[in-house]
Structures are given as C-alpha cells and as structure tokens.
Amino acid sequence: MKIRLADLWDGALDLQGQLAPEPYDLTVSGGEQWSPLTYRLHAEILGETELLARGVITAALTVPCARCLEPITLTVNVPEFTVSVPFTTEESIDLTPMLREDILLSLPMAPSHSDVGGHCPPQVEKLYHADADRYAEQRRSETWGALDKLNEERK
Numbered sequence: 001m002k003i004r005l006a007d008l009w010d011g012a013l014d015l016q017g018q019l020a021p022e023p024y025d026l027t028v029s030g031g032e033q034w035s036p037l038t039y040r041l042h043a044e045i046l047g048e049t050e051l052l053a054r055g056v057i058t059a060a061l062t063v064p065c066a067r068c069l070e071p072i073t074l075t076v077n078v079p080e081f082t083v084s085v086p087f088t089t090e091e092s093i094d095l096t097p098m099l100r101e102d103i104l105l106s107l108p109m110a111p112s113h114s115d116v117g118g119h120c121p122p123q124v125e126k127l128y129h130a131d132a133d134r135y136a137e138q139r140r141s142e143t144w145g146a147l148d149k150l151n152e153e154r155k
C-alpha cells in the first residue's frame, strides 16, 4: 500500500479500504488462505519530513488447525498499527513491508480450534487429552520418584 505524499500536504487524510493479500507475501505454513486486508488509517505529515500513519488492520485467515488439520478461520487484528517514516524527496511511501510485519507478528504460533472458540472433532479431542493426561502423569511420577529416592537416601 502506497501513500502519495502530495495528497497529504493540504492536511491529514483518513483512508480506508481493502487490499489484496498477495503482495504481502503472508505465506505461513501451507494450506492457508487470506481474505482481503481491511484497513482504516489516519495519515499525516509531521514537520514536513515525516509521514505518520496510524490505524487498524484486520483480515481473516483460513488455516489447518494445528491439532486436527481441519480448516479454521482466524481473525487477524492489528488494533494499533503505527508507523512514522522520515522522507526527503520521495513522492510516495510504501507501507507494505510495515503492514506485513505487523500482521505476521499478530498471528498465533500454532492456531487450533481452541483459538477460535471451537472444538476439534471428538476423536481428536479425546486423543489430545489422553496424551496431555499421560504426559502429566509421567511428569508427576518423575517428580515424586525423585523425591521418593531422596527420602530413601536420607533414611
């Protein structure tokens, strides 16, 4: 997304619209699909040499759930996008790399059904919980095992 500085010399601008996701190179892990990025930005020139842009960016992303691989739709939200870009002789300033970075930073690491208020299919939920329980049990027995051993040694 490019902002033409000539448009801002007469005063701040409020910009809004949608951007095609392709130029943002937002590939995450394969199988994902982005909706258009929706933006609402307030742009102004500060002190004749600095562009300040602030606003909100949202998009929806369909990815495979990290647990069950069924597709889930995440809402990606950058609620306080803020950049200040110093300029000298440029005609326009490209915000694409900054938008991209903020969007990627706001993505969860391993999105699953629980991130979108849903549930994986029952058989997957069961597996996952069984595994989590077994792991907890194992940790407990390791911890207590070590303590038991310590007690044994003290006797």
Ligand SMILES: [Zn+2]
Pocket: 065, 066, 067, 068, 069, 070, 112, 113, 119, 120, 121
């Ligand atoms: Zn799932």
